[in-house]
Amino acid sequence: MSKKEIGLALLLIVIGGITAALNPLFLSGVNLLNMANLIGLFGIFAIGQGLIIITGGIDLSVGSIFALLGVVLVDLLVNFELAWPLAVLAVLGAGLVLGLLHGLLVTRLKLQPFVVTLCGLLIYRGIARYYTQDSTIGFGYAGAELDTLAWLASGRSLGIPNPFLILLLVAGVMAVVLHRTVFGRHLYAVGRNEEAARHSGINTDGVIMGAYLLGGGLAGLATVLLVFYTSSVSPSSFGSFYELYAIAAAVLGGCSLRGGEGSILGIVLGTVLLQILQNLVNILGIPSSLNFAVMGAVILMGVIADRQLGLRRQRIQMTRSQPAAAE
Amino acid sequence: MAPLLELKGIGKSYPGVRALDGVDLCLEAGEVLGLIGENGAGKSTLMKILGGVLPPSEGRIRIAGRDRASLSVAEASAAGIAFVHQELNLFDNLDVAGNVLFGRESVRGGPLRLLDRRAAAARVAPLLRRLGADFAPETPVAELSIAQRQLVEIARALAAEARIIILDEPTSSLTLSETARLLSVVKELRTGGTGLIYITHRLGEIIDCADRVVCLRDGRLAGALPREEIAHAAMIRLMIGRELRALYAPPGRAAGAGGLEARGLVTPAFPGQAVDLHVRPGEILGLAGLVGAGRTSLARSLFGLDPPLGGAVLLDGRPLRLASPREAVEAGIYLVPEDRKRDGLVLDMPIVENVTLASAPAYARFGLIRRAAEWAASEAQRAALRIRAPDSAARVGDLSGGNQQKVVLARWLSMAPRVILLDEPTRGIDVGAKGEIYALMRALADRGVAILMISSDMEEVLGVSDRILVMHEGRISGGLEREGFSEQAVLRLAIGEVPAPDAAGQQESLPA
Numbered sequence: 001m002s003k004k005e006i007g008l009a010l011l012l013i014v015i016g017g018i019t020a021a022l023n024p025l026f027l028s029g030v031n032l033l034n035m036a037n038l039i040g041l042f043g044i045f046a047i048g049q050g051l052i053i054i055t056g057g058i059d060l061s062v063g064s065i066f067a068l069l070g071v072v073l074v075d076l077l078v079n080f081e082l083a084w085p086l087a088v089l090a091v092l093g094a095g096l097v098l099g100l101l102h103g104l105l106v107t108r109l110k111l112q113p114f115v116v117t118l119c120g121l122l123i124y125r126g127i128a129r130y131y132t133q134d135s136t137i138g139f140g141y142a143g144a145e146l147d148t149l150a151w152l153a154s155g156r157s158l159g160i161p162n163p164f165l166i167l168l169l170v171a172g173v174m175a176v177v178l179h180r181t182v183f184g185r186h187l188y189a190v191g192r193n194e195e196a197a198r199h200s201g202i203n204t205d206g207v208i209m210g211a212y213l214l215g216g217g218l219a220g221l222a223t224v225l226l227v228f229y230t231s232s233v234s235p236s237s238f239g240s241f242y243e244l245y246a247i248a249a250a251v252l253g254g255c256s257l258r259g260g261e262g263s264i265l266g267i268v269l270g271t272v273l274l275q276i277l278q279n280l281v282n283i284l285g286i287p288s289s290l291n292f293a294v295m296g297a298v299i300l301m302g303v304i305a306d307r308q309l310g311l312r313r314q315r316i317q318m319t320r321s322q323p324a325a326a327e
Numbered sequence: 328m329a330p331l332l333e334l335k336g337i338g339k340s341y342p343g344v345r346a347l348d349g350v351d352l353c354l355e356a357g358e359v360l361g362l363i364g365e366n367g368a369g370k371s372t373l374m375k376i377l378g379g380v381l382p383p384s385e386g387r388i389r390i391a392g393r394d395r396a397s398l399s400v401a402e403a404s405a406a407g408i409a410f411v412h413q414e415l416n417l418f419d420n421l422d423v424a425g426n427v428l429f430g431r432e433s434v435r436g437g438p439l440r441l442l443d444r445r446a447a448a449a450r451v452a453p454l455l456r457r458l459g460a461d462f463a464p465e466t467p468v469a470e471l472s473i474a475q476r477q478l479v480e481i482a483r484a485l486a487a488e489a490r491i492i493i494l495d496e497p498t499s500s501l502t503l504s505e506t507a508r509l510l511s512v513v514k515e516l517r518t519g520g521t522g523l524i525y526i527t528h529r530l531g532e533i534i535d536c537a538d539r540v541v542c543l544r545d546g547r548l549a550g551a552l553p554r555e556e557i558a559h560a561a562m563i564r565l566m567i568g569r570e571l572r573a574l575y576a577p578p579g580r581a582a583g584a585g586g587l588e589a590r591g592l593v594t595p596a597f598p599g600q601a602v603d604l605h606v607r608p609g610e611i612l613g614l615a616g617l618v619g620a621g622r623t624s625l626a627r628s629l630f631g632l633d634p635p636l637g638g639a640v641l642l643d644g645r646p647l648r649l650a651s652p653r654e655a656v657e658a659g660i661y662l663v664p665e666d667r668k669r670d671g672l673v674l675d676m677p678i679v680e681n682v683t684l685a686s687a688p689a690y691a692r693f694g695l696i697r698r699a700a701e702w703a704a705s706e707a708q709r710a711a712l713r714i715r716a717p718d719s720a721a722r723v724g725d726l727s728g729g730n731q732q733k734v735v736l737a738r739w740l741s742m743a744p745r746v747i748l749l750d751e752p753t754r755g756i757d758v759g760a761k762g763e764i765y766a767l768m769r770a771l772a773d774r775g776v777a778i779l780m781i782s783s784d785m786e787e788v789l790g791v792s793d794r795i796l797v798m799h800e801g802r803i804s805g806g807l808e809r810e811g812f813s814e815q816a817v818l819r820l821a822i823g824e825v826p827a828p829d830a831a832g833q834q835e836s837l838p839a
Binding site for chain 1: 671
């Protein structure tokens with residue numbers, strides 16, 4: 001664990017402790033399981049977001065992808081009566097395709113990731129709303145054949161919500177990919193210094209594309225889980241602002257928007273912290289209209305603290321390494 | 328009458344480097360002073376001091392009879408000093424008048440300070456007429472040629488009522504007729520009483536317009552020539568003539584056959600020039616020339632960074648397709664870039680990850696990097712190259728310049744080099760580490776690696792190379808064999824002095 005992750009874990013414990021002291025219900029089984037479920041849902045696409053942020057990019061389109069792919073999923077299952085494994089594959093594939101599209105626009109046409117995904121945010125939501133004529137669609141009386149999928153996406157195993165287990169799986173796999181593989185090494189190198197990576201013969205465009213592809217795939221996976229969490233999709237609001245949760249979780253977890261920094265553990269911890277903050281607002285009886293304000297304030301404080309600590313560390317390092325650098 | 332500008336005993340020291348030492352300079356009104364010297368002689372440092380960008384370590388600056396220890400940028404421009412740079416400093420999103428009057432705009436509307444375009448055009452038009460410009464004040468700068476932009480810079484100096492105008496390599500990107508126009512503008516300004524400092528490598532222009540020449544060499548004043556003594560030979564004599572240390576270590580083996588060959592290579596930087604060169608295994612080929620002669624663009628093309636517009640690159644007689652550095656690296660052609668912090672290293676990463684950056688797949692099994700294997704490889708390189716750091720976990724950004732350069736070299740040495748292109752391999756590196764890097768280059772050559780070394784450091788070019796090619800404005804202006812090495816010969820080729828030099832370059836590059 002890096003210093004950042006330890007700091008974040010400590011912050012989690014402190015905030016959790018205070019909340020529990022003020023209202024013991026915070027630690028009740030129901031509440032914890034409910035939080036675990038949400039952490040699972042949000043953590044999966046926060047990891048995708050984090051990978052893209054490590055390349056120095058950003059993905060603003062995630063929330064709208066949920067709306068579009070959510071509509072597609074419900075439509076395939078209910079109206080086209082497609083077998084659920086095929087429908088899930090179609091949604092995952094569509095997520096990958098959108099990620100690939102973003103990656104191509106960013107690397108081949110050299111468009112800014114912010115602009116590309118901002119346009120995605122507008123376009124995907126617009127298509128979803130047009131296709132459904134802005135009406136909510138759900139599973140209605142779609143029968144028992146969806147039970148397996150519903151259980152996978154929103155049920156529990158050994159009492160633990162499946163989305164949380166899926167997050168653990170995804171985080172485990174992505175931690176290996178990011179921290180142990182050649183691709184992960186190249187991802188950090190491209191994020192920190194794309195020129196040097198290019199001068200080393202690394203296919204920098206391919207690496208960046210890979211991050212968008214993974215981000216799209218994880219967004220597809222998250223869509224399936226989110227749809228079964230709400231069991232219906234209102235295209236105008238489904239998933240809206242979720243891209244910002246993901247960015248916030250990644251930044252809280254130590255990703256720098258300049259790229260080249262961040263870890264899977266950090267992103268997961270960031271997601272946990274965000275969910276605790278959400279929960280704290282409910283459980284402490286703070287007006288829920290203040291929800292966003294609380295979140296924003298904590299993130300701001302976290303980033304300021306991190307910056308100050310970073311500067312201090314740098315100064316200490318400077319004074320320490322001066323004699324060495326003089327040779 | 329007191330001179331416009333008088334510098335007395337200007338010195339500038341950096342840790343370990345004496346960039347300027349006791350330089351005296353004086354400029355009269357209505358005089359064109361030519362300033363010459365090799366790359367790194369201290370010309371730009373001196374000009375930065377005059378522009379207020381750098382404070383001198385010692386000495387006095389006397390402008391219009393007033394003494395100062397140093398200048399700020401604002402003071403320099405208030406004192407009437409204006410620069411016309413080789414990289415132009417114009418806002419190409421504004422029009423000509425907006426640039427010329429930048430910071431002293433015509434305004435109307437009292438406190439609203441609205442821009443008065445008509446008044447601006449009226450102020451700028453006479454200046455443009457005086458310079459013989461063929462464009463209007465309303466023309467967007469983005470539409471102007473480089474020569475026209477230079478006139479805009481001069482107009483800006485005139486609008487600021489500059490009494491001292493410093494032209495830094497003003498003709499490096501101009502055509503002959505544009506150069507002639509600029510020289511007539513210079514003469515016109517001199518007649519008007521402005522003092523001009525004219526910095527150039529093109530000695531012919533100095534002969535044409537300078538009233539006096541001053542030459543810098545190794546940060547010191549090498550000498551001055553009055554108007555009647557200005558001539559090519561005299562100027563070259565002033566520019567060279569320092570004692571060079573003996574650095575040369577002869578090769579341990581004869582240069583082999585094959586190696587890297589460029590045939591009629593056209594780089595994007597000089598689309599009108601084709602370059603032929605041939606570096607053989609076991610030799611160090613020095614590539615000399617002035618800054619901007621096209622050496623770096625050539626290396627970038629050979630490494631696939633700027634894919635060539637035409638011609639062929641061959642390795643051991645086999646043609647290569649170089650669309651990106653990936654192909655070059657796969658073929659065993661490696662580049663040690665000029666700006667190692669920007670292009671060579673990931674400063675936030677430890678030594679080990681920088682060493683294996685280009686070869687991570689070689690340390691991986693099933694896509695997973697074997698940390699122990701890459702650590703062992705990095706530690707072996709660290710020991711072999713004597714990189715001074717506690718271990719391979721040290722952050723590269725914390726190392727000294729020499730050790731950073733060794734990390735870049737370690738990356739390539741840990742692989743299978745066939746050809747190594749080094750661009751200014753010892754820039755910003757202290758003397759001790761320089762010697763180690765030269766020794767490494769020789770050891771590599773003796774292992775059968777072909778080495779192309781771009782260098783602007785004369786001592787390095789003459790002291791390290793087995794053979795030298797010189798570039799001038801995008802083409803090879805000539806080649807020298809070891810016995811023909813001299814500072815004078817390199818310099819003459821670098822400033823394009825030798826007529827019809829193509830033949831020499833081409834003979835060099837034909838396979839034996």
